[in-house]
Amino acid sequence: MSDPTPPPLLSVRNLRIEFPTRRGTLVAIDDVSFDIARGEVLGVVGESGAGKSLTGAAIIGLLEPPGRIAAGEILLHGDPIHRLRPDQMRHIRGRRIAMIFQDPLTSLNPLLTIGQQLGETILTHLDVDEDGARKRAIALLDEVGIPAPAERIDHYPHQFSGGMRQRVVIALALCAQPELIIADEPTTALDVSVQAQIITLLKRLCREHDTAVMLVTHDMGVIAETADRVAVMYAGRLAEIGPVRAVVQTPHHPYTRGLMGSIPVLGADIRRLVQIDGAMPRLNAIPPGCAFNPRCGAVFERCRSDRPDLLPAGATRAACWLFDAGHASEQTR
Amino acid sequence: MLAFIIRRLLQSVLVMLTVALVAFGLFRYIGDPINNMVGQEATLVEREQLRAQLGLNDPVPVQFARFVANAAQGQFGMSYRMARPVADVIFxxxxxxxxxxxxxxxxxxxxxxxxxxxxxxxxxxxxxxxxxxxxxxxxxxxxxxxxxxxxxxxxxxxxxxxxxxxxxxxxxxxxxxxxxxxxxxxxxxxxxxxxxxxxxxxxxxxxxxxxxxxxxxxxxxxxxxxxxxxxxxxxxxxxxxxxxxxxxxxxxxxxxxxxxxxxxxxxxxxxxxxxxxxxxxxxVDVPVMAAYLVLIALIFVVINLIVDLLYFAVDPRLRVKRSGRGS
CATH class of the missing domain: 1.10.3720.10 (MetI-like)
Known part of the structure; x- marks a missing residue:
C-alpha cells in the first residue's frame, strides 16, 4: 500500500452530474476523470454545452440546483471536497480554488469600489487588518498591471475598461494565493487585442505563484498558446486528453481531428476547411455507445453498442474503439 | 449634478403650474361659486357685488395669475362650508x-x-x-x-x-x-x-x-x-x-x-x-378641493425629487464622472 508519489493537486474521478427534470434525469457530465498537477495549465475545450463550465462549477462547489453530483469524487490533494458542508467549502473557495468568469463587465459588483471588493475578499481569507488588506490590494492591482493602483483602488468598476476589469477580476482571484484557478472562458468577452494581454498575464502570474489553471475555452489558439495538457469534451464526456502538442498536432479521436481540421491555418493551401456534419446531441438524446458515433466518419459496429473508455493513442489517450488492441490488430491484418 | 437638480426643479414648477390650472378650472366649471356662497334670498345686486369683489369678472388669465400668486403664498381663499381660510383648515x-x-x-x-x-x-x-x-x-x-x-x-x-x-x-x-x-x-x-x-x-x-x-x-x-x-x-x-x-x-x-x-x-x-x-x-367646497389637489401634487413632486437624489446616493455610476476610461 505504499504510494511514494503524492496525490495530484486536483483529481476528478468518474464525475457524473445529473439534472433531475420532470421528464426524467438528464446526465450532463458522464464518467469524467482527469488530474491537474501543481502549477499545471489544463485546457478544457469543446463545443457549447459539452459540459466544460459545468465541470468547473462542480469542482468549486457552485453547481446550481437542481444540478447535482450523482457519482464520482473530486479530490484536492487526495481529500474529497465534493461532499463538504457549505461553510467548509467556503474556506476552499477563493482560498485554495479560485474562479474567473467569462464576462468581466458583469463579474464585478457595480455598487462597490474595487478596493472594497478586494478588501472584503482578503479579509475573508487572510489574517490581516484593514490597512494590511488595503496594502495587499494595491500590490495585487500593481501586479496585474493596473497603472496608478493606489489611486485606482477607490474607483468603481464602471470606470475601468473591459480589459482592465478582467485584470481586476484576476487580482480578485489571486487575493489569497489559491493553488488552482478555474478560468471559465476568461477572454471570450474581450477584444482580440486585449485577449492576448490577459492570457499572457494569467500565464505569467500562474508561473510566478506556481498556481495551476483549469482553462475552459473554445478558443484553440488560446489553448495552444497556454496549456500544458488539453482535455477535449464532447456531450458531457471526455473525448481525448493529452499533452497540448500531441492533441493539437497529431489528434487521434475523430472528433478532435475534426475540431483541429476546422481551424484555418495561415499559409496552408487548403481550399475548404473540414467540417463535422451534424450537431452535438441534446442531453436527452445521447446515442448508446460512443456519443460521437452518428457524426463519426470512422464509425463501425462496436461504436454503436459499447461506450469506449479512454484508451492509449499515441501520446494521448482517446475514448475511441479505433485504439482498442483488438481493433488495431484487425486493421493491420 | 447641480444642472440636473436645476433641470428637475424647472420640471417640477411646470408640473405644479399644470396642476394649478386644473385646480383653477374647478372654480370655473364646478357650478357657480357665488351660488354656493350666498343664501337663497340674496338679490341679484348683492350677487353681482360679491362677484366683482371676488374678482370673478376679470379676464380668465388674470384670474389664473391671481390664483397662482395666492397659491404660491399658501392662500386658497375661504372654505365655502366652514367660512375659514382653507390654508388654516388644511394645516x-x-x-x-x-x-x-x-x-x-x-x-x-x-x-x-x-x-x-x-x-x-x-x-x-x-x-x-x-x-x-x-x-x-x-x-x-x-x-x-x-x-x-x-x-x-x-x-x-x-x-x-x-x-x-x-x-x-x-x-x-x-x-x-x-x-x-x-x-x-x-x-x-x-x-x-x-x-x-x-x-x-x-x-x-x-x-x-x-x-x-x-x-x-x-x-x-x-x-x-x-x-x-x-x-x-x-x-x-x-x-x-x-x-x-x-x-x-x-x-x-x-x-x-x-x-x-x-x-x-x-x-x-x-x-x-x-x-x-x-x-x-x-x-362642493371648491377652494378646499383645489387646495388639496395642489397640496398632493406638491407632495408627489417633492418625493420624486428626493427619489432622484437618492439614486445618486445609491448608484455610483450616476455619481462619478466618467473619468479614467480607456486602455
Missing part, C-alpha cells in the same frame, strides 16, 4: 394624515423589504410559500374591506382597539401628534395597517423579484466563488443592488399613501386631509 388636518402615512409607509418598507429578502433567499421554504400566498390577499383585497374586517375583529369582537378617530392628541406648536398618548397609538394601529398593507405586499413582491434577479447575476456568482460569507453575499452585494427599483416604487407609493389615505380616513373617521377632501366633495 390643522395635515399632521394627522402625515403621521398616518409616515407610520404605515415606514412599516410597509421595513416589513416589506425583510419579507421580500426572506422569501427570495428561502425560495422553496414552506414559510415563504405561505407568505407569498398571503401577499396575494394583500394585493387583491380592497382597502376599505381590510379596514372594515379589522374593525369587525379588533374593535367589535375583541374590543381591544378603537374603531374610529385619532385618540388623544398632544400639541407641539402647530403640530398635533397622536404618537405620544396611549390612545393615540392604539388608534393608529388599524388605520396604519389598512393603509400600508397593499404597499407592504407590493414592496415585498418587488424586493423578492429583484433579489431573485440579482442573485442570478455574475457578480453574485463571483462573490460566492471568492468564498465570501452568505451574509456578505446576500446583504452587502445582493440587497444593495435591488434597492434602485425599490426606491422608485416606494417613492411613488408614499405619494399614493398620502393621496389615497382618503378611503382609510373615511373608514376610520380619521381626522386628516383625506376626510376633509371627501367632505369637501360632498359639499
Amino acid at each position: 390643522e388636518r395635515l399632521p394627522a394624515t402625515l403621521e398616518l402615512a409616515l407610520i404605515s409607509g415606514i412599516g410597509a418598507l421595513v416589513v416589506g423589504i425583510a419579507l421580500g429578502v426572506y422569501t427570495a433567499l428561502r425560495r422553496d421554504g414552506w414559510l415563504s410559500q405561505i407568505i407569498m400566498s398571503l401577499s396575494l390577499i394583500g394585493v387583491s383585497l380592497p382597502t376599505f374591506l381590510i379596514g372594515i374586517l379589522l374593525i369587525y375583529v379588533f374593535a367589535v369582537q375583541l374590543q381591544v382597539l378603537p374603531a374610529f378617530g385619532r385618540g388623544e392628541v398632544v400639541r407641539l406648536g402647530w403640530w398635533s401628534t397622536g404618537l405620544l398618548t396611549e390612545s393615540g397609538l392604539k388608534s393608529l394601529i388599524m388605520p396604519a395597517i389598512t393603509l400600508g398593507l397593499y404597499q407592504l405586499t407590493l414592496i415585498m413582491r418587488l424586493v423578492r423579484a429583484e433579489m431573485l434577479e440579482v442573485l442570478r447575476t455574475d457578480y453574485i456568482k463571483f462573490a460566492r466563488a471568492r468564498g465570501l460569507s452568505d451574509r456578505s453575499v446576500h446583504f452587502r452585494h445582493a440587497l444593495k443592488n435591488t434597492l434602485l427599483p425599490v426606491i422608485t416604487i416606494t417613492g411613488l407609493q408614499i405619494g399614493s399613501i398620502i393621496a389615497f389615505a382618503i378611503i382609510t380616513e373615511t373608514v376610520f373617521q380619521w381626522p386628516g386631509v383625506g376626510l376633509l377632501f371627501i367632505t369637501a366633495v360632498q359639499f
Whole structure:
C-alpha cells in the first residue's frame, strides 16, 4: 500500500452530474476523470454545452440546483471536497480554488469600489487588518498591471475598461494565493487585442505563484498558446486528453481531428476547411455507445453498442474503439 | 449634478403650474361659486357685488395669475362650508394624515423589504410559500374591506382597539401628534395597517423579484466563488443592488399613501386631509378641493425629487464622472 508519489493537486474521478427534470434525469457530465498537477495549465475545450463550465462549477462547489453530483469524487490533494458542508467549502473557495468568469463587465459588483471588493475578499481569507488588506490590494492591482493602483483602488468598476476589469477580476482571484484557478472562458468577452494581454498575464502570474489553471475555452489558439495538457469534451464526456502538442498536432479521436481540421491555418493551401456534419446531441438524446458515433466518419459496429473508455493513442489517450488492441490488430491484418 | 437638480426643479414648477390650472378650472366649471356662497334670498345686486369683489369678472388669465400668486403664498381663499381660510383648515388636518402615512409607509418598507429578502433567499421554504400566498390577499383585497374586517375583529369582537378617530392628541406648536398618548397609538394601529398593507405586499413582491434577479447575476456568482460569507453575499452585494427599483416604487407609493389615505380616513373617521377632501366633495367646497389637489401634487413632486437624489446616493455610476476610461 505504499504510494511514494503524492496525490495530484486536483483529481476528478468518474464525475457524473445529473439534472433531475420532470421528464426524467438528464446526465450532463458522464464518467469524467482527469488530474491537474501543481502549477499545471489544463485546457478544457469543446463545443457549447459539452459540459466544460459545468465541470468547473462542480469542482468549486457552485453547481446550481437542481444540478447535482450523482457519482464520482473530486479530490484536492487526495481529500474529497465534493461532499463538504457549505461553510467548509467556503474556506476552499477563493482560498485554495479560485474562479474567473467569462464576462468581466458583469463579474464585478457595480455598487462597490474595487478596493472594497478586494478588501472584503482578503479579509475573508487572510489574517490581516484593514490597512494590511488595503496594502495587499494595491500590490495585487500593481501586479496585474493596473497603472496608478493606489489611486485606482477607490474607483468603481464602471470606470475601468473591459480589459482592465478582467485584470481586476484576476487580482480578485489571486487575493489569497489559491493553488488552482478555474478560468471559465476568461477572454471570450474581450477584444482580440486585449485577449492576448490577459492570457499572457494569467500565464505569467500562474508561473510566478506556481498556481495551476483549469482553462475552459473554445478558443484553440488560446489553448495552444497556454496549456500544458488539453482535455477535449464532447456531450458531457471526455473525448481525448493529452499533452497540448500531441492533441493539437497529431489528434487521434475523430472528433478532435475534426475540431483541429476546422481551424484555418495561415499559409496552408487548403481550399475548404473540414467540417463535422451534424450537431452535438441534446442531453436527452445521447446515442448508446460512443456519443460521437452518428457524426463519426470512422464509425463501425462496436461504436454503436459499447461506450469506449479512454484508451492509449499515441501520446494521448482517446475514448475511441479505433485504439482498442483488438481493433488495431484487425486493421493491420 | 447641480444642472440636473436645476433641470428637475424647472420640471417640477411646470408640473405644479399644470396642476394649478386644473385646480383653477374647478372654480370655473364646478357650478357657480357665488351660488354656493350666498343664501337663497340674496338679490341679484348683492350677487353681482360679491362677484366683482371676488374678482370673478376679470379676464380668465388674470384670474389664473391671481390664483397662482395666492397659491404660491399658501392662500386658497375661504372654505365655502366652514367660512375659514382653507390654508388654516388644511394645516390643522395635515399632521394627522402625515403621521398616518409616515407610520404605515415606514412599516410597509421595513416589513416589506425583510419579507421580500426572506422569501427570495428561502425560495422553496414552506414559510415563504405561505407568505407569498398571503401577499396575494394583500394585493387583491380592497382597502376599505381590510379596514372594515379589522374593525369587525379588533374593535367589535375583541374590543381591544378603537374603531374610529385619532385618540388623544398632544400639541407641539402647530403640530398635533397622536404618537405620544396611549390612545393615540392604539388608534393608529388599524388605520396604519389598512393603509400600508397593499404597499407592504407590493414592496415585498418587488424586493423578492429583484433579489431573485440579482442573485442570478455574475457578480453574485463571483462573490460566492471568492468564498465570501452568505451574509456578505446576500446583504452587502445582493440587497444593495435591488434597492434602485425599490426606491422608485416606494417613492411613488408614499405619494399614493398620502393621496389615497382618503378611503382609510373615511373608514376610520380619521381626522386628516383625506376626510376633509371627501367632505369637501360632498359639499362642493371648491377652494378646499383645489387646495388639496395642489397640496398632493406638491407632495408627489417633492418625493420624486428626493427619489432622484437618492439614486445618486445609491448608484455610483450616476455619481462619478466618467473619468479614467480607456486602455
